[in-house]
Amino acid sequence: MKTLIIYTSQTGFTKKYAEWLAEKMNADILDLKDAKKKNAGFFNDYQAIVYGGWAMAGNLVKSKWFLDYAPSWKDKRLAMFCVGGSPNDNPDVETALKNMLNDEQRKYIKAFYCQGGFNYEKMSGPSRLAMKMFVGTLKKRRMQPRMKRKWQR
Numbered sequence: 001m002k003t004l005i006i007y008t009s010q011t012g013f014t015k016k017y018a019e020w021l022a023e024k025m026n027a028d029i030l031d032l033k034d035a036k037k038k039n040a041g042f043f044n045d046y047q048a049i050v051y052g053g054w055a056m057a058g059n060l061v062k063s064k065w066f067l068d069y070a071p072s073w074k075d076k077r078l079a080m081f082c083v084g085g086s087p088n089d090n091p092d093v094e095t096a097l098k099n100m101l102n103d104e105q106r107k108y109i110k111a112f113y114c115q116g117g118f119n120y121e122k123m124s125g126p127s128r129l130a131m132k133m134f135v136g137t138l139k140k141r142r143m144q145p146r147m148k149r150k151w152q153r
């Protein structure tokens, strides 16, 4: 079965998963930027197409391109994987998997989650800033019960 793995990665984790998959499945691999340059006929050769991207605020980054194509690929095996910083057993993962596809898409696309990580050095400026704000909010939330106890004393 001729397989194509398409991925988007900012700091390298999704790229690594895409490479592992491509190696295991003896598949071709393309960065989404390059996949977008291909015309529709290019994909006719493939019996299976997988899209992998990273999680941002509970969503799979740049999945629109793949999901727009997907209805015309119903004769193929289709899958998506989302790489996030959350551990596999985090309850948010289930929510992210639900958000990835609607009921109709779920009938013919399989969705998976893979744990990635945080590489601040490779993050873009806006991403680093967003993470800083996110971590700040988490810290404040964790502080609240302690502060409450102090006030009650």
Ligand SMILES: Cc1cc2nc3c(=O)[nH]c(=O)nc-3n(C[C@H](O)[C@H](O)[C@H](O)COP(=O)(O)O)c2cc1C
Pocket: 008, 009, 010, 011, 012, 013, 014, 015, 053, 054, 055, 056, 057, 058, 059, 083, 084, 085, 086, 115, 116, 117, 118, 119, 123, 126, 127, 128, 130, 131
């Ligand atoms: C702005 C921003 C938002 C993020 N939101 C989430 C999230 O909602 N859930 C999650 O599990 N990880 C989240 N992450 C973590 C990334 O998904 C994680 O670092 C991933 O491994 C990045 O993949 P990449 O190395 O392929 O770019 C976020 C990261 C950034 C920068």
